Amino acid sequence: MSATLEVRNLRTHFHTRAGVVKAVDDVSFSVDAGQVLGLVGESGSGKSVTGFSIIGLIDPPGRLAGGSIFYRGQDLAKISEREMRSLRGNRIAMIFQDPMMTLNPVLRIDTQMIETVQAHVNVSKAEARARARDALGMVGIPSPEERLNAYPHQFSGGMRQRVAIAIALLHNPDLLIADEPTTALDMTIQAQILAEVQKLTAEHGTALIWITHDLSVIAGLADRIAVMYAGRVVETGEAADVLDHPVHPYTHGLIGSVPSRNHRGERLRQIPGMTPSLLSLAPGCAFRSRCAHATDACAQEPPVTETSPGHTARCFHPVSS
Amino acid sequence: MFTWLLRRLFQACFVVLAMTVIVFVGVHVIGNPVDILISPEADQAERARVIAAFGLDQPLWKQYALFLNGLLHGDLGRSFVFNEPALRLIGGRMPATLELAVTAVLMSVGFGVPLGLYAGLKPNGFIGRSIMAGSILGFSLPTFWVGLMLIMVFAVTLGWLPSTGRGETGELFGLRWSFLTWDGLRHMAMPALNLSLYNISLVLRLTRAGVRETLLMDYIKFARAKGLSPARVIFVHVLKNIMIPITTVVGLELGSTIAFAVVTESVFAWPGMGKLIIDSINVLDRPVIVAYLMMIVVIFITINLVVDILYTVLDPRVRLETKA
């Protein structure tokens, strides 16, 4: 069976006045139906741009500069905007980081939900509203019928994110891209929402890409993990492999040296140094300036090597642990 | 909501009262109408008679008291020149100014919003840039000069539109309006355009800025991520948001448009309040000046109130707070 989504050598570049920003530079990964992929990386590593590339929402000066995005075998990089729009919000949905900003402040919740239903299926307004109400109930919003008439500002942050999730799941998508949807919320609500999204996507066999800068968030959730650094995937593998036996020095730094089966709740360790500017990226390994294992060889482009079956790293000197 | 309205009305009354003092004193500082009203040949007895007839022999505070008393009875004095109640005089001219100003403001929305929307969506294109360049002209060219140019081109050279007066009028609510007849509309076209030029530029720039800002918002990206059509995103999600500042500004501009119609009315000999006030200032017809200024104050206050109410209707966030 082919993967729900397979991203191959994706490149997304922004042509700014200061130069070309290679926000996503040769990224590959895949997600199967019902699977969860954790996409991890520091701020600015290109996680959101990867997500927006998949859903076709890269605006100028950005553009896809290469690679393929196979959704059920169909290359999204090649289809028309019209075809893409029929998938967007329907088969492929996305939720964003800041729940305070994702809902339009001057439109009622029902308006924002009904339009989503009617954008993809030809149903009456009453039918669309009924579906919207059911979706709200499904994500745990009390008295959904009344809440439909409310405006976004009448909800708390956590509730707003639930509304956004309800909207994203209206059409039971095949793929949901969750771009740090819980980062702005407090811990308990974060955990609740995480569990709920996982349950809902698992029920419908939805492939889930969970973007986060915090490994501990997805430690207990992800089937596979892809670690991004400076626009590249530096390590991928089964979640347990990556968490317990990280091979890339960057991943090592993220996790810390203490191996532990249960990484949930573990604090992130700071890696010394700064994320390099994507504008003036020297050839070779982008992590070089911060890497304790760096050698002269690292001034060259590191190859992607498979350290164990299904576990790859982009490094000259993979760490064994 | 009700207490809020009551408080606003109370504030409004206070503003009107304060304005009466300012206006009354101000008008007395400008000059003495006696010098203009009475012919130099008139003898002493005649002079005294006229002065007494207009109540100008009374001390200022007494004149003010009399004026306030009249105000309470809806009487703002009689015009020295026309010997008619000042209020009726102004009221007779008001429809002409009102329809001109309202048409101008509607035109500013009708032209400004689509142009601004286009310029906001395509800020780097040739047309988008041209629109912005044009709006600078709209801001900076003097109204009277544009008015004269319009007359030159459309009335003198092309002969398409009449250049003076209101043309034929129709009756509605017992008042005469130009917009009810084709001839009246033809007469109104140029003055209204002239008057709206500044507002078109204003609305256009406001719309463009609003569109540019709104397009960057997460909720627009989310709307697109839902698979909505570009038309739905622009005309519902973007436009609904920018209508809030636009309505506010346009509403408030209506007041100044009425007040600044003076220039346009003079250029196009449009028989509105502005024309009347210029004539009245020339002959220091105090009651008319005072009545006009009071009228403008009331119009401003009313518009402000309406805009505030509209604002709460348009913006759900404000609505909740006023309820609470």
Ligand SMILES: Nc1ncnc2c1ncn2[C@@H]1O[C@H](COP(=O)(O)OP(=O)(O)OP(=O)(O)O)[C@@H](O)[C@H]1O
């Ligand atoms: N419109 C744009 N123009 C220029 N550069 C951009 C633009 N959008 C993103 N970038 C660049 O792309 C890089 C990756 O950004 P992205 O938003 O994907 O990071 P991220 O991994 O999601 O980070 P965060 O955790 O902060 O959300 C950033 O360095 C940013 O400078």
Ligand code: SF4
């Ligand atoms: S390639 Fe070299 S610099 Fe880069 S992570 Fe590996 S060891 Fe460090």
Ligand SMILES: [Mg+2]
């Ligand atoms: Mg991001």
